[in-house]
Amino acid sequence: MNHPLLVELASLLPPANLVLNADRLAPRLLDARKRLRGQTLGMALPSSVEEAAMIITRCWAHGVSIVPQGGNTSLVGGATPMSETSLLLGCDRLKRIRQIDPCGYTLTAEAGCVLDDIRDAAQTEARLFPLWLGSSGSACLGGLIGTNAGGLQVQRYGNTRELVLGIEAVLPDGQIFRGLHPLRKRNAGYDLKQLFIGAEGTLGFVTAATLRLFPQERGQAVAMVALDHAEQVLALFDQTKAAVGEVLTAFEMMDSEAMILMARHFPTLQQPFAAPPPYSVLIALSGSESDGVLAERLMELLLASGGENAVLAQDGSQAKALWALREHIPAAQTRQGPSIKHDLALPISAIPAFIAEAASLLKQWLPQVRPVVFGHVGDGNLHYNLGLLPEAETGQIEAEANGLLFDLVAHYGGDISAEHGIGRLRIAAADAHHDPVERALMRQVKAMLDPTGLFNPGVLF
Amino acid sequence: MNHPLLVELASLLPPANLVLNADRLAPRLLDARKRLRGQTLGMALPSSVEEAAMIITRCWAHGVSIVPQGGNTSLVGGATPMSETSLLLGCDRLKRIRQIDPCGYTLTAEAGCVLDDIRDAAQTEARLFPLWLGSSGSACLGGLIGTNAGGLQVQRYGNTRELVLGIEAVLPDGQIFRGLHPLRKRNAGYDLKQLFIGAEGTLGFVTAATLRLFPQERGQAVAMVALDHAEQVLALFDQTKAAVGEVLTAFEMMDSEAMILMARHFPTLQQPFAAPPPYSVLIALSGSESDGVLAERLMELLLASGGENAVLAQDGSQAKALWALREHIPAAQTRQGPSIKHDLALPISAIPAFIAEAASLLKQWLPQVRPVVFGHVGDGNLHYNLGLLPEAETGQIEAEANGLLFDLVAHYGGDISAEHGIGRLRIAAADAHHDPVERALMRQVKAMLDPTGLFNPGVLF
Missing domain, CATH: 3.30.465.10 (Uridine Diphospho-n-acetylenolpyruvylglucosamine Reductase; domain 3)
Structure with missing residues (x-):
């Protein structure tokens, strides 16, 4: 409370809008993946845009950097303040x-x-x-x-x-x-x-x-399809887009490792197939048609695509159960132990070749590593995790694994981040893999809007 | 050909990539609405990105401004060079x-x-x-x-x-x-x-x-619905979104003036209604279902919404005929004579009140003026034209009409341009109606990327 900014903010803000209590700050200083433990001067919680502007103006005047934080769910450390002279700026009181x-x-x-x-x-x-x-x-x-x-x-x-x-x-x-x-x-x-x-x-x-x-959607239909090859996943995607494109809400994929992990750590979840197939695809339709019509369209699609090995949800609770399988994978991965996570963007058509080549390169590099591959395959977005790692070495081998996978992603015209962002954890990879003109232009934009580097220092750049 | 840039470009480019012939330049100097007649130093037509970069680098070195031009279809003068020391940069040879x-x-x-x-x-x-x-x-x-x-x-x-x-x-x-x-x-x-x-x-x-x-879409269905009030247009939009949201491709509106103009200047087009109703709405569905299924869904919607006064296309050629009515309005407006055109953005829910108030204000201001209102009502985008103007006075009254309508649009939370852009014709309006912080930030972006104002001077700012 000795910092002149805090003294000033304490006099300008209602008491509830300034948090200095260490216990209340602690959960805001640990990132969602528990990889970073941060530090901060304190946390301001503006309750209006004008109050936010006032706080930011005072920070600008004092040269105190600002780390905005929402629900603190960043997976790349984007919302964790790492300096005891940074102010956390929360939006807890902007709730209308x-x-x-x-x-x-x-x-x-x-x-x-x-x-x-x-x-x-x-x-x-x-x-x-x-x-x-x-x-x-x-x-x-x-x-x-x-x-x-x-x-x-x-x-x-x-x-x-x-x-x-x-x-x-x-x-x-x-x-x-x-x-x-x-x-x-x-x-x-x-x-x-x-x-x-x-x-x-x-x-x-x-x-x-x-x-x-x-x-609002009136109906939905969900199915899980078992497939042997990644090429079949793409073929099914193609057929699905043509047959039901505008009601296709999700086209998700899980490999056998993902399904095995999930069955191990969430044994009460009902498995759709006797044994985990190489690839399970979840297809979800929704829209203005009824459950019945959408289910019929999905059934027709599955029959036409030779999907004898498919499970079609018969009602809402079965649909939820199929979704639960997909949704529990990240938690299963966490329960299994340490892993290295990637959020890869790929041209959809490159996914089968990428999966095959990545698996083979990883096996050569570290035979015991187990890739767990799942994600939004219809969006060209794979969550590609490496598990079964000796805990002590996780940190040590992460850089090598990243190097291997990011080079391969670049080779296939993909990118190092599809939806998680750059944060603190992907800066070196962005510098290495992104067009220097693009990176330089981003720095120019940053310098234009934030010439003194007040906002979220150490994130993105 | 005396300008040193042209001498240099002539030595660097294949002959076909540099156009100096006045006859070939003439159509590129007249804008699509025939309101601006421009001037230029000449036109360069790069055939690769590297060649474009070379041309632009030479312009930068010579301090010669550049006006990029595509198909020359801008409706706000955005692609017309207005200085004999500007180079036109066309993309005619970038066709792969x-x-x-x-x-x-x-x-x-x-x-x-x-x-x-x-x-x-x-x-x-x-x-x-x-x-x-x-x-x-x-x-x-x-x-x-x-x-x-x-x-x-x-x-x-x-x-x-x-x-x-x-x-x-x-x-x-x-x-x-x-x-x-x-x-x-x-x-x-x-x-x-x-x-x-x-x-x-x-x-x-x-x-x-x-x-x-x-x-690719497998089927389509098109209907035209006659309505008496703008509120009914919104109610129908609401019902349509709920009933067939994801296959709704277009929801277009034409007022009676638009339909009258079109019947007058394109008498061979078949009119769907005995007399032009106050509002005609074109609803187009398309998607992965067959023509028959989509027509059935559209019919159901029309029946449920009390659409006794509706025409549903029975086949592809009838669908085309209904679309032709909508598509011929701009041409009919041109044949009718001079008009003042607006491309207004509005919150969809404000459209009925806006239409009523605008008509009443315009009538007070200039009783003989006839608003012609049509456009993409489902996107909150009205093309609002003023016709039947005495030719000599068109220029004179345009500023007054713009002032009146743009103030009203702002009052309803709308904007002066939905899809046409700012170009050369809407700069004063943008300065008057847009947030000064936004305008200043745009100028900052412009100064960052183009500090010497090389690209398209006089457009946007």
């Missing part, structure tokens, strides 16, 4: 749903609204906010925007970027960018809001956003 | 479709590819590139990206921005930004390609893009 316009299919929410609450608010007006991910009970809108979150329904509805119409944010110099337009179309020069989406809190503090809503 | 990946649903095309050719190329691989607009036979990819073009299927597939995965561009300093990723998801820092989309050629020269493709 400011407006819902069911007719215009828009909702305006503040940055501290939890994803589930936004989905619920839309639901009460018979609307759908389609973003859906594992951490939807804790991830906040501010963080979802900062990381351009993806998740389980990108195939149909897109990433967060495609769901944001307008943004309100405080710039590093304390100016307020008032861009909360509810307009589906607005060609009015550079689309500046795009800079803040996926910026991981490095260009300012997002305080609210206007989001796109969709019609 | 570089790659189609049907499995990954992507296509990479150069900036000079005409929209129809891109659609055809996708079609040969049983894929759909869904961007579709009146000028699709002449608009080029470079210009579509520069204006973030919208058009007739935004309701379903989004604007150009939502269809672009990666971009290759030359920056004002001659550096090449190589961002042609075919990746559906890539969270790798700031999404810099967004800056070039909708930048109207002010930040560099786009040479190629990787585009999203969709499954």
Whole structure:
């Protein structure tokens, strides 16, 4: 409390909006993967955009850096302050749903609204906010925007970027960018809001956003298909897109290692197949048609694609059970022990060759390592984890594993991050693998908006 | 040919890539609405990104400004060079479709590819590139990206921005930004390609893009519905979204003035209703279901919404005939005589109140003026034209009409441009109506990438 910024903020903010208590700060200083333990000067919790602007202006004046934090669910350390002279800027007190316009299919929410609450608010007006991910009970809108979150329904509805119409944010110099337009179309020069989406809190503090809503879904159908080869996964994707493209909500894949892990650590979950097949694909349809019509369309597709080895959910609870298999993989991985996680982007057509070559290279390099491959295959996004590692050596071999996989990803025209972002953990990889012109341009943007490097130092660059 | 830049370019470029002939330049100097007659030093037509970079580097060295031009279809003068010391930079020789990946649903095309050719190329691989607009036979990819073009299927597939995965561009300093990723998801820092989309050629020269493709549509259904009030249009939109949301491709509206104009100037087009109703709504469904299934769903919707006054196309040629009514409105407006055109963005829910209040204000102001209102109502985008104007006074009253309508649009939370952009014709309006922080930030971005103002001077700012 000796820092002059804290003295000043204490005099300017209501007591509840400034947190200095070490016990309350502790959980905010440990990242979601428990890899980083941070430090901070304290945490400010503005309850309005004006208050956020005031806090940021004072930080600017004192030269105190700022780490924005939403639900603290970053998987790449993007929200953890690593310096005792950084201020945590939380959005816990920015929790209002400011407006819902069911007719215009828009909702305006503040940055501290939890994803589930936004989905619920839309639901009460018979609307759908389609973003859906594992951490939807804790991830906040501010963080979802900062990381351009993806998740389980990108195939149909897109990433967060495609769901944001307008943004309100405080710039590093304390100016307020008032861009909360509810307009589906607005060609009015550079689309500046795009800079803040996926910026991981490095260009300012997002305080609210206007989001796109969709019609509530009337029906759904879910199936799990067993396949022997990754090429068959792609062939099925192709047939699925052609047959039911506009009602295809998710096309997810799990390899046998993922299914084995999940059965081991969640034995009560019902397995769809007698033995884990090399590849299990979850196909989810949803839309304005009834459960029955969608199930019929899915059944037709499975028959046409020779899917004798498929399980079609017969009702909502069976559909949930199939989804649960996919959703429990990350937790099963955690229970299994230490692992190295990757969030790879690939051209969809390159996925079979990538999987085969990666497995073979890894085997040569470290025979006992077990890749666990699953993810949003329909979006070209593989979560590629390496498990069964001797705990003591995890840190040591991570750099080698990353090098091997990132080189291979680059060879296939992919990228080192599909949805998790760069954060603190992927900076060296971004410098190594991304076009130097692109990296230099990003630094120019950063220098333009945040010339003194106030926001989230050590993240992205 | 005396200018040292031209001498230099003549020595560096193949003869076909430098156009100085006045007759060949003339059509490139007249804008699509025949409102601007420009001037230029000459026109360079690079045939590769490297050649474009070389030309731009030479312009930078000589301090010669550059006006990028695609198909010259801008409706706001965004592609017309207005100085005899500006170089036109065309994309006529950047015409290659570089790659189609049907499995990954992507296509990479150069900036000079005409929209129809891109659609055809996708079609040969049983894929759909869904961007579709009146000028699709002449608009080029470079210009579509520069204006973030919208058009007739935004309701379903989004604007150009939502269809672009990666971009290759030359920056004002001659550096090449190589961002042609075919990746559906890539969270790798700031999404810099967004800056070039909708930048109207002010930040560099786009040479190629990787585009999203969709499954080819198997069926379609089209209906025209007659309604008495704008509120009924919104109610029908609401019912349509709920009933057939994911197969709703277009929801277009025309008022009676639009239908009257069209019947007068295109008397051979078949009219669906005995007399033009106050509002005609065109609903188009398309998707993976057959014509028959979609027609049945549309029929059900029309019956449920009390649409006794509706015409449902019975086959493809009737569907085309209904679409032709919508598509011929701009041409009918042109044949009718001078008009003042607006491309307004509005929150969808504000449209009925806006239409009523605008009509009443305009009547008070200039009783003989006839508003012609039509457009993409499902996207909150009205084309609002004022016709029946005494020719001599058109220029004189335009400023007053713009002032009146733009103030009203702002009052309803809308914007002065939905899809046409700012160009040369909307700069004063943008300065008057947009947030000063936003405008200042745009100028900062411009100064960062183009500090000497080389690209498209007089456009956007």
